Amino acid sequence: MAATEILSRADIVKAPEVRVVPRTDKPSLIGLLREDMAKLLVERGVPERQVKMRVSQLWHWLYVRGVSDFDEMSNVSKDMREMLKEHFTIARPEIVEEQVSNDGTRKWLLRFPPRGAGRPVEIETVYIPEEGRGTLCISSQVGCTLTCSFCHTGTQKLVRNLTAEEILSQLLLARDRLGDFPERDTPQGAIVPAEGRKITNIVMMGMGEPLYNFENVKTALLIASDGDGLSLSKRRITLSTSGIVPEIYRTGEEIGVMLAISLHAVKDELRDMLVPINKKYPLNELMEACRAYPGLSNARRITFEYVMLKDVNDSLEDAKELVKLLKGIPAKINLIPFNPWPGTNYQCSDWEQIEKFADFINQAGYASPIRTPRGRDILAACGQLKSESERMRKVDRLAFEAMMIANHGED
Ligand code: SAH
Ligand code: SF4
DSSP: HHHHHOOOOOEEEEEEEEOOOOOOOOBBBTOOOHHHHHHHHHTTOOOHHHHHHHHHHHHHHIIISSOOOOOGGGGGGGHHHHHHHHHHHHOOOOOEEEEOOOOOOOOEEEEESSSSOOOOOOOEEEEEEETTTTEEEOEEESSOOOOOOOOGGGGSSOOEOOOHHHHHHHHHHHHHHTTTTTTOOOTTTOOOOSOOSOEEEEEEOSSSSSGGGGGHHHHHHHHHHHTTTTTOGGGGGGEEEEHHHHHHHHHHIIIIOEEEEEEEOHHHHHHHEEEEETTTTHHHHHHHHHTOOTTTTTOOOOOEEEBBBBBTTTHHHHHHHHHHTTTTTTTEEEEOOOOOOOOOOOOOOHHHHHHHHHHHHHHHTOOOOBBOOOOGGGGOOOOOOOOGGOOHHHEEEEEEEOOOOOOOOOO
């Protein structure tokens, strides 16, 4: 898409009523496992014999009802609410900006406090509605320590890991804004699935490498999938990694969500250049970890992401090798048209070539959806969300071609 098209932003609707929440330094009760929440309550004088009941009450209010104000917790006594207010917060993060694309894609720019020295940080969360599902793309870090050569996030330094609260808050806030909690209204004219939940799937495909922030990502995803709370099925949560092999094993054992691998090359020599973590965890080790991933079947496949880079990894020879490499692994292949950014030396493969590549792997028996560009007008691009720390010049941002995800997780 030409940059001029991106410059015509007439269809962007700025969402009304964006609340600016005053932050406090109080610890949040969001993003804590039950036992950690219990500990905090006991420290504040809640009797041991009551604590389990109190945690269940809070859990229900926070994750089923989605409240962000202690005063809404109508079955919690006034004294208890006062105590909670004095010592804790359950406020949502600050929304700097909310944009809605004409295709219904929504993007929130959120600001989190510095956590120690430094400046506040900003991250993006993106919602993509499709027929029968709504996918939320969540960030795990501000920036990334890895330096994949085709990824814009890879050119930004890691500023910090997001906390479990900050990861989970992206989901809570999106559910607030979409009216996806009981007794909440969906904004007029919003494009959402016709029935049921507005957010049906989560993908950890925003900014950052989730497996380099393992503990916080794990906690957030365990809470998101908890059956007494947010209740998202683990089959509808997909974690995307560039291939941090030891943590792939741990993801299978300790989190149990669906896995997506940013493969992008089928030979070590090329993958070393595109995804440099490959030098540490080469393809044979990565494939071994994939084969060992628990619970794989035709209904539960690993997604392999493959960015289409002109004359780099897009030949039919590559397609052939790809099929060979994945042999025996229940797999889906996601071909991603490369999304160029200012200063990159790569180009997106020609559409014809992408189709030829897709046909080849289809014939080999793999469904290989090509990701449909979404939310172009609001620059909602997974894999290259920007951060405040190294904010691009506006003119550069506008030169982005935005591309969005589709076809992740189970229906
Ligand atoms: N760090 C994780 C998750 C975030 S990236 C990972 O690498 O898997 C989400 C996906 O977008 C990854 O497959 C990533 O390789 C891809 N991506 C990054 N930059 C891109 C670009 N410019 N064009 C297309 N896809 C890109
Ligand atoms: Fe980091 Fe993923 Fe980008 Fe690589 S592709 S630099 S791992 S965000």
